[in-house]
Amino acid sequence: MICYELPLNEKIRMLLRLEDLFNKIDFFAVRETAFDHHTALTLLFEILDITSRSDLKSDLLQELDKQRAILESLRQNPQVSEAVLERLLLDIKSAFRGLLDIPGRIGSHLRDNEWLMNIKQRMGIPGGACEFDLPGYHYWLQTRSEVRQTDLEKWIEPFMPIRNGIDIVLNMLRNSGKTFNHVATQGLFQQAGSEHQAHLLRLHIDDNLPCVPEISANKYALNIRFLPLEATHKTSVYEEDFSFELTFCRL
Known part of the structure; x- marks a missing residue:
């Protein structure tokens, strides 16, 4: 069977797009070739663009709080597993705290990196990331894969609270x-x-x-x-x- 999903409002559409980008970046970031890491960085810039144009953080906080309240109301329901309920509530609490702890705007750690923003700007031009346009980026792509993977992890990690919140909301949506x-x-x-x-x-x-x-x-x-x-x-x-x-x- 093939599953096709259609979001019926803009908020869910954005969450699905971000979920797709995070899944793809998972695949490419852990691989070793320069082409894979170039693709991972391109995906990271797409995530930055989407999260920059929305009230994503506040929307996720509101939705997590709403789902927490719904789950709390099920505590005395004999048809609900207490262990599963507690695990869901702990996951929501952890994701909620992670979102609150994000300093400033989402992705500010990337925007404050002039080197990365120069690469992002050039990537907006077809073929603009060639070695003669971005010699510093070309040098980075020639470093050891372990070095590039460490850098990618450092740049991706601050987005993890957003991803955790998205995963919980979409999981609860699909299970409903x-x-x-x-x-x-x-x-x-x-x-x-x-x-x-x-x-x-x-x-x-x-x-x-x-x-x-x-x-x-x-x-x-x-x-x-x-x-x-x-x-x-x-x-x-x-x-x-x-x-x-x-x-x-x-x-």
Whole structure:
């Protein structure tokens, strides 16, 4: 099965983008080649750009506090595991404290580094990070992989409170889901009404089906068109009936 996720508000969209960037930087930062570490630094600059344009820290603090209050209300519920509940509350408390301890603006340690900001500026130009444009960066890429990995860890580490908060919020969001089985009729599915209000939609379809979903949703209706992979224009649809799973997630 392939899972497609559609965020239904800007806050969740931003969290998913940051989650994706952090996962990718995990992969490249621990590898050893200069190309891998160049990619990791590029991803780090993307994280910096996204976190610079939002009230991410305050949004995460508010959401963590909201989830803490919800979990606290479940303490006397016999259907809830006390051990699991305590672990979740401790994770939220730790993430909340980490966010509060961030000094100043998110990513200020990078913005205050003139060398890194010069590299970032040049990377905004196609091919702008060549060795003749950035000889100092070229030198860094030729140092031992252990040196580069240590530097990357130092630059990534201050973002970890943000990442921890994002992981907790998205994990709780996904686990809140209510799943329904549906059938797409000749590549189309429609649902009217607001009984399934959500912040995130998760759609699972068989990975053997040669089509991808195009989803549009608001508080009044949900429309999904399944487009064939070889479609040359958006009016084409996958003209067969098939079943799929749709999960509505809400914080």
